[in-house]
Amino acid sequence: MTMASEVNTGFLNDKRLDSIAADILRPVGISKGFLIWMGFLGISLLGCMYAYYLQWDKGLIVTGLRDYVSWGMYIANFVFFVATSLVGMLISSVLGLIGFKWVKPIARIAEIIAVAFAAIAGLVIVLDMGRPERLPYVFMYGRIQSPILWDVTVVTTYLVLSTLLYFIPLIPDLAISKGKIGHTPKWLQATYEILSVKWNHTSEQYKILLKSVRILLILIIPTAFAIHTVTSWLFAVTLRPGWDSTIFGPYFLTGAFVAGSAAVVILMYFVRTNYKLDNYLTFHHFDMMGKLLVLVSIVYVYFNINEYLVPAYKLKTAEAIHLHDLFVGDYALMFWSVQLLGVVIPIILLLFRFFRKPLPMLIISMVVLVASWFKRLLIVVPTQENPFLPKQFVPKAWMVYHPTVIETAITILPILLAVIIITLLVKLFPVIPIWEIAEEQAEKHDQTQE
Amino acid sequence: MSDNIPNTDQDRSDRTGDHKNSRRTFFKNIGLVGAAAAAGGAAIYSGFKYEESKPNHDFVKVLTADNRLVEVPRSQIKDIKVDLTRLQLAGREGLKGHRWVMVIDLSKCRNARKCIAACQSAHHLRPYEYHINTLIMQESENTAPYYMPKPCQHCDNPPCVAVCPVNATFKRQDGVVLIDNERCIGCRFCIAACPYSARMFHWEEPLMAESDQGKTYNIELNVPQRKGTISKCLFSSDRIREGKLPYCVSTCPNGVYYFGDENQDAVTNGTTKETHRLSELLRDNAGYHLMADLGTKPRVYYLPPKNRLFEFKDKRDKNKETT
Numbered sequence: 084m085t086m087a088s089e090v091n092t093g094f095l096n097d098k099r100l101d102s103i104a105a106d107i108l109r110p111v112g113i114s115k116g117f118l119i120w121m122g123f124l125g126i127s128l129l130g131c132m133y134a135y136y137l138q139w140d141k142g143l144i145v146t147g148l149r150d151y152v153s154w155g156m157y158i159a160n161f162v163f164f165v166a167t168s169l170v171g172m173l174i175s176s177v178l179g180l181i182g183f184k185w186v187k188p189i190a191r192i193a194e195i196i197a198v199a200f201a202a203i204a205g206l207v208i209v210l211d212m213g214r215p216e217r218l219p220y221v222f223m224y225g226r227i228q229s230p231i232l233w234d235v236t237v238v239t240t241y242l243v244l245s246t247l248l249y250f251i252p253l254i255p256d257l258a259i260s261k262g263k264i265g266h267t268p269k270w271l272q273a274t275y276e277i278l279s280v281k282w283n284h285t286s287e288q289y290k291i292l293l294k295s296v297r298i299l300l301i302l303i304i305p306t307a308f309a310i311h312t313v314t315s316w317l318f319a320v321t322l323r324p325g326w327d328s329t330i331f332g333p334y335f336l337t338g339a340f341v342a343g344s345a346a347v348v349i350l351m352y353f354v355r356t357n358y359k360l361d362n363y364l365t366f367h368h369f370d371m372m373g374k375l376l377v378l379v380s381i382v383y384v385y386f387n388i389n390e391y392l393v394p395a396y397k398l399k400t401a402e403a404i405h406l407h408d409l410f411v412g413d414y415a416l417m418f419w420s421v422q423l424l425g426v427v428i429p430i431i432l433l434l435f436r437f438f439r440k441p442l443p444m445l446i447i448s449m450v451v452l453v454a455s456w457f458k459r460l461l462i463v464v465p466t467q468e469n470p471f472l473p474k475q476f477v478p479k480a481w482m483v484y485h486p487t488v489i490e491t492a493i494t495i496l497p498i499l500l501a502v503i504i505i506t507l508l509v510k511l512f513p514v515i516p517i518w519e520i521a522e523e524q525a526e527k528h529d530q531t532q533e
Numbered sequence: 534m535s536d537n538i539p540n541t542d543q544d545r546s547d548r549t550g551d552h553k554n555s556r557r558t559f560f561k562n563i564g565l566v567g568a569a570a571a572a573g574g575a576a577i578y579s580g581f582k583y584e585e586s587k588p589n590h591d592f593v594k595v596l597t598a599d600n601r602l603v604e605v606p607r608s609q610i611k612d613i614k615v616d617l618t619r620l621q622l623a624g625r626e627g628l629k630g631h632r633w634v635m636v637i638d639l640s641k642c643r644n645a646r647k648c649i650a651a652c653q654s655a656h657h658l659r660p661y662e663y664h665i666n667t668l669i670m671q672e673s674e675n676t677a678p679y680y681m682p683k684p685c686q687h688c689d690n691p692p693c694v695a696v697c698p699v700n701a702t703f704k705r706q707d708g709v710v711l712i713d714n715e716r717c718i719g720c721r722f723c724i725a726a727c728p729y730s731a732r733m734f735h736w737e738e739p740l741m742a743e744s745d746q747g748k749t750y751n752i753e754l755n756v757p758q759r760k761g762t763i764s765k766c767l768f769s770s771d772r773i774r775e776g777k778l779p780y781c782v783s784t785c786p787n788g789v790y791y792f793g794d795e796n797q798d799a800v801t802n803g804t805t806k807e808t809h810r811l812s813e814l815l816r817d818n819a820g821y822h823l824m825a826d827l828g829t830k831p832r833v834y835y836l837p838p839k840n841r842l843f844e845f846k847d848k849r850d851k852n853k854e855t856t
Contacts, residue, residue: 142760143719144737153721153734213719213734213761217699220718224699231698231722322692322728322827470730471824472683475668477661 090289094518094525100259103521107513108260110358112267117510124506128499134492135210143213145489151474152467152484156494157211158317159459163342164204164497165238165314166335166455170343171197171245172307173379176300185371187523188363188515192350194249195514196343199504201242201310203497205235210493230316237309244303249508250278251296255289255518258282271511311335318462324401325466334386340379341426342455345448348372350505352445354514363515366440373439376451380430387422404469413483414465417457425454599775615749621713624752624770627705632795632832633768634708635684635782636814639838642667642680642789648781655780656764657741657756662733664766665781678845679838682789684781685710685731685766686823686831693723693732702763708795708832709768713752717762724763728827732765778803795832 094100138145148155174193178186186193209215225232257279264272282288312332319331328334351372355364391409394402409418429447432438438447464484474482486494508514592604644667652664665684671677687710694704701716702723712732724732738760739745745757753770769779777783782790782803793800793811801808814820818836825831 153724217718220699229698321726
């Protein structure tokens, strides 16, 4: 979204609009590849749902969780989901409001990720609950003192705002597209008809659209800050070594931008290559995203240094045990892999123009995204393995955390759901804003003529 | 004979008199018989009723609430349904005017683990599911190891209660921190928040899930235990309601535990049954709180492990498994 206060609707009569729309709408619809991919996701989802059925039936005993480590992959997954969804705010709001024009074609991709991950984040928590059928109790008996209540409130708000930020700029596109998707099934055309809410491209309508989007872009910034700050407080409000930290809010927030930017690059790459949209998602966009990833990673390194170096200098008893586990103990391999592969090496590589090309960017982003998932696990688990008081007179399996296969399948379940939402949104609706690109090109054309 | 003739009238009269007489008697007799029959019938009826209601020597032994074993006729026994709402309300309110407090004398604990067994049997837990656990402690390398029973500290500033999203775990006016497993959603935020690792979770069906089925939930005993919910030390709230010492306190063979009321400044040793002034006990023995620097304000005090009268047998091992 640009922040011009008015839209010159002249682009609607420009013949370039037709070719742009044709490019972007070509992949829209149901193809063989789409069906195979959805079939694969669906079958995998069924497998994961069976795993969840086992957990429902037998209890959380089917996981590797026990009284000492009682939060594991599920909670790490939740933090990862909230983190990844934040990128919608970063790209659309922060960069858009500042006036960076290059974010235009990727803003919707970022919003799709935001919507998909924010929508599923709530479910991730439910998968972790011992009594999921009592979820309504959170609303019936909710205590405002508990950070869980704050989290429920802000994640829901963020989901609503993100959905609106995805949908409102999509309305003109749906109106443009509805006559041009004859190759798609009837129900999809009917959906376009309904969702385009009788949009007829008057400048008054565009004025309202710009105004409402601007309000949303501003509102979503504090909301996004809130969701991840509050999520970090689930840990930071406790007295436990490794969690008892005052910088957890910004530390989580900056980490979120790293994970989210990587997710956007991955989706950009698949859209570009599968839908042959090279002209819209160009090397320039990958180059800029590469630079953005370097920037957010450097900020994240700064917070990591603060988070680990300061307690490591003091070595308070409990903190020392925790840090020993991370630096040279049981979690050392994971810790250093995550720090080096997930943050340090990407920063170094992405300083070179070669690595900011699409394919190297894809590979780097995949590593960064996986590393950021494990980074959440490193935040959640080792702290619980080192309580203040000794772990004694319990079975050996209770001492350390060993995730089970069932637990892994249940962890994958929400990831599959998010990928399904992303696939549907990317495949069935224009993934690049047609009207904004057309308007920009018309503007450029006018300027060159002048 | 002649006498007979003149006597005839007499006789007749006599006879008639006799007649009158006998009729009267007859009626009288009838009345008597009727009365007797009515009385007898009534007697038989009442006797029958009596027999019907009479205890038939089938007695049942019953343990009363104040722990007396008494006999009552089987016919007098009525089933009452314990009301969940009443138990819940009373359990959440607590015992007015009291501030329960526990003192643990570390110089006496020799890890007999009787407290743990009593607790687990009262609360239907497995041998490795703890409301109270005894830990082998050692502050630093050259200090002496000692045993430390560790129940819930029933903090006055409880981190677990603060983070609970649904008011399932709560602090009562008498100082006890309880958990309501009818309310708990199983998010385990309280486990994450507790610095004393005092809480446990039912990862699977509880030990006595089957036999406890259908029992009314007692929030002060946390029985029946429930899968997917939290359980924790309750300071034996069901026992203190009856004016008794907690399960662990009264089972300890070594005189480790004192339990009482801070408002009365009195605590009773569970083994010797001697009552002491709480303030004096803490003053004379340098009582302290576990990890007082965390600001949790526990209601459990420890007396330091000085002058122990036994040898420490266990190896020092940070993470000791069950055997």
